[in-house]
Amino acid sequence: MPLNFAFWGGIHPTAAPLLKTIALDPLEMFGHILLIIGVPFVLGIWCAHRFPNWTARFKKPVRILSFLALIAFIVGAIAGNWRYFLDYVGLVLLAVVIHDALAFGTGYAIARAAGLPDYDRRAVSIEVGIRNAGLGLVIIFSFFGGLGGMAVVAGVWGFWDIIAGLILAGWWARRPLQGGVPGIEKP
Template identity: 75%
Template sequence: MMLPVDEVRLNFNPASLVLLNVVLGFLMFGIALDTKAEDFKRVLRMPFAMAVGIAAQFIVLPAATFVLTLLLKPGPSIALGMILVACCPPGNISNILTHRAGGNVALSVSMTAISNALAIVLMPLNVAFWGGLHPTAAPLLRSIALDPLEMGGHIIAIIGLPFVLGIAFANRLPALTERIKKPARIASFACLVLFILAAVAGNWRYFLDYVGLVILAVVLHDALAFGIGYACASLTGLKEYERRAVSIEVGIRNAGLGLVLIFGFFGGLGGMAVVAGVWGFWDIIAGLALASWWGRKPAEGRPQ
């Protein structure tokens, strides 16, 4: 007899979790190697576009996700997983997809850098706020006794510290950075994908049993995320060149970080882990399809 998804705890041994933390730290280090002081200075040259993208990620998307969970009425752990994914920062694959889409890569890179820095504080606060408001997920969150400060400390260790070290490394050793940044980015992303595959493979029976419960929610949620980015950019008057960057930046969430937090703070809670695992693959597929479609036609506002 199949257990309710809210009662399932997926398996991921402590040693593997430590290694996954290291891989994520390496991923953030790789992002930082590609981040220059100039990326932060660009914020001063395009403050409005940056503000729109940040607001879409950290305010509009979590709020819209909350509403989507009320409409779909998934199980509490699935709803909490959707909220957690929505609160995650973007991954650096968003920069690659923005380039493929013919969008503003400078804006995308800057948003990735700023968003990951802000996520150290905003992610645990957002999860606690929206999860605490949810009628069915809130009791589950209280039973876990999530401490936003503890989660914030964990995020600092696996996002903040490697990010700062990567920027310092790039500034001190620019020649070496140029040689290793691309291989480091590819290797860290490949390791992250392998770990997501390992998490799914190690709990394959659970994913087969429960994927049907989350696939529609993930597909709708992912489409909503891309749509929110594009709509916010359009409604605020940004040109197509910026709209594509903002849409992809809001649509691509770091599901790998979500999995780390789910195994580290939520005990591998079934619905949450299945949502993050399915999102990790679907998000890349959907983002690649959207970027390829956009890339077929020039974007309005793109410098010639």
């Protein structure tokens, strides 16, 4: 991310001067990403392996709790930057909707070009199309002081990802898989 930020910021004339005042420590950012994504992932795998009955029992409540925590985090980010939200929500939403449509479509098209079955194409499309808004907000608040415009973009993105993901999943749920589900024989 620091390299990406430096590259894209460096080629934009109005953003280039900001790079002199913004310093991103790659190790600190790696630590944040590890804590937000890596540790919960490893703990989840470990719990599922070590305590399968307990994991099965608490899977749904933990899923609901994590979803509510994400929503609260997004709402907090937008509420803290309400003026930016009101000023730019239309433009940000348009950009987010177009970007998501391109990301979902690109994921599906590349999976199809790679010869993956429909089941896997759908999974790749969702994986490419949905970003981690919670991680984005943590990075924005940790490294950019909650810079208003950035927080609004990540917050709107988080809400739209949920809506777009549900719409796409609902649409696919009404359409049978081409070739069936892997590992299940057709009757």
